[in-house]
Amino acid sequence: MYDKELARQGQNKIEWASNKMPVLESISERWKKDKPLSGVRVAACLHVTAKTANLLITLKAGGAEVALCGSNPLSTQDDVVAALNDIYGVATHAKRGEDTESFFQRIKDVLEIKPHVTVDDGADLINVVQSEKKDLIDNIVGGTEETTTGVTRLKAMAKDGVLPFPVIAVNDAMTKHMFDNRYGTGQSTLDGIMRATNYLFAGSSFVVVGYGWCGRGVAKDADGLGARVTVVEVDPVRALEASLDGFRVTTMEEAAKDADFVVTTTGNKNVIDKHHLENMKDGAIISNAGHFNVEINIEALEEMSTETKEARPEVMEYNTKDGRKIYVIGEGRLVNLAAGEGHPADVMDMSFANQALSVEYLAKGEDKLEKKVYPVPEHLDGEIAALKLERMGMKLEKLTKEQETYLNSWDVGTS
Template sequence: MDYHVKDLSLADQGKNRIEWAEMDMPVLRSIRERFSVEKPLKGVRISACLHVTTETANLILTLKEGGAEVFLTASNPLSTQDDVAAALVKHYNIPVFAIRGEDRDTYYSHLKAVIEREPHIVIDDGADLISTIHKEYPELSEKVLGGMEETTTGVIRLKAMAKDGVLKFPIIAVNDAYTKHMFDNRYGTGQSTIDGILRATNRLIAGSYFVVAGYGWCGKGVAQRARGMGATVIVTEVDPIKALEARMDGFLVMPMEEAAKLGDFFVTVTGNTSVIRGEHFKVMKDGAIVSNSGHFNVEIDLEALESLSVSKREIRKEVEEYKLQDGRRIYVLSQGRLVNLAAAEGHPASVMDMSFANQALSAEYIKFHSTELKKDVYKVPDEIDREVAKLKLNAMGIRIDELTPEQVKYLSSWEFGT
């Protein structure tokens, strides 16, 4: 078996951690049990580009249990958990190509390694895998039945490809499932981002000014968690509706040029580039802590910060100190990459349970419905989204009401008046 991981001696530790996460993923476990009997993915090759974590491992094992041949690579150079990668190779015979801290060339060589397995289905997180197939392997794209995309940034890129008419196979935007973005993005990103900041800095959040750039579902989660820890939260936005929502939710709202003067902590979660720029660094406080929880490391303009700095050093693990000409110090966490995965362990398993349940069921859906789909980006079918929610409620021991026949008739009729 071909693979490229850091150290197979880490495999036993990784296996224990995979099993620990699995205990908190009952929805995916129930799907795996069905897959093990029905084998709906038999004969299907799946190449996945995801954060190589304990939760991802349980998705990969579910797909394999369904009969698929699965290949895994990392979607971010700093998010790989090396012990998990080793465990998947040694204990579960999954070809993995991922090493924490890999350089850009290695990252793309790993992408190509899973592409060259000629997958029928691709699973992506950030659209690097899909865009590389389109750019460098156009002949292989004709063999792909379809794919799934895990994150907002990737969905944006893929919708742009569809709009330009260059998308060569259908994509299911798993990120847009209600049971994904309303829970994973809000509660997962919210908790894991704060976790990453605390692990990296051990700084007190209570009493601070905490700046959140972007008020999508991820931004909402980070803002809520920071407020819960006693911070005064400032939201920056470009969308007037989201900015209004943030204010109505009780947060301060202002442009980044004003927030930069006040912030003690900064988190970018926009999916866009150059959100914190040179003009913002120039007015930040001494000791300001800057981090990113958006998918790519482009939200913080580190080149601008480098040009303003006279020195740079790693003062703590995952913390780089940039000293400016006037003596102020600005601290960047995890090289501007995903702080929740680079400095912590990513989302809790219980929330990834729903996200990866959507992935598994969407793979099954593509297997049997790809011929019905155009070369476009689709939302997760409602029946899958609702099934995931029902399974999660069942696992939590929660029962809900059902519509009576009278209520069904009332909701489907126009004849009833006041």
């Protein structure tokens, strides 16, 4: 049993988030009547936040037996864990700040329910099934994956012929990555940095490493707050886009020299490496908005330093041998969750609606799926967008019959 006050605090958070999650509410209302997930066991490895809680509550409303563990040691909100376990009856295995051994043990604990469907954020759940729990594979009809990093891992598994079951790439849905990754990551990343530092962005030199959907969002919002934004990118098309969006584009080695803030958004390893750290000026603040804590070479920074101390909550100060101070937020883990509350509920509404409807699609098993990574079915993506617009009070224009005929013809041109 958890402390009752802690559980009530978590319940308040969950209810507050639900106010801005109308699409998930619509799904929950239907599922309470239809129970499409009756008898289905769902194991989820996600950031344990108030928004995530609403997804798990919705899955339970659909009749599923659900179990949840955290997908990042610093993203768990302990009051939400307490509320899920004690008030909502959702078995949740997570604790903020746990070590790596405990983190992976909780994944194994979740798998004890012998799931039919997995719900992942970073592919750790599927990876544990494939590497340590192969006896569960025959019982699993499929899984879903929410992150760019996770989808990349799963596609690599599929390429090597070791993906254990079909997976739907929720991250690749238009109603996920165009909104969650861009607007959600943009706002929540800057929110996390501001909470951690209480420093001003306006006039600062702000470096964004990677210009995918997450990088676009971070760069746009930093620019909107008056920062001088520089983008580091390896892809020439994305680099050109960043340039035409008005940002300076250069190498990490050059960008490091005058950076006040650096945010990594690549999903790749050591994009801030030792030689970049050696180039950084005194007082540089580094953070990561990618899923795993591999983008910043923390080990190299430790070797370069004579002393480390916690300068502020979630901010570690490294005093280098040459007399500089470099700051890292949240141990190089997801800054928006390590130092903040994650994405706004408004965008997670669509992301988790994709998760929910994809779980329903897999559970119904109407299509024969191979062991591959699949996109979210197009009709579900459209359904989510339409529901969101409706709940926002927006209206769609409709094509006339003449317009439909014109768009489906080939013999009408210039007259």
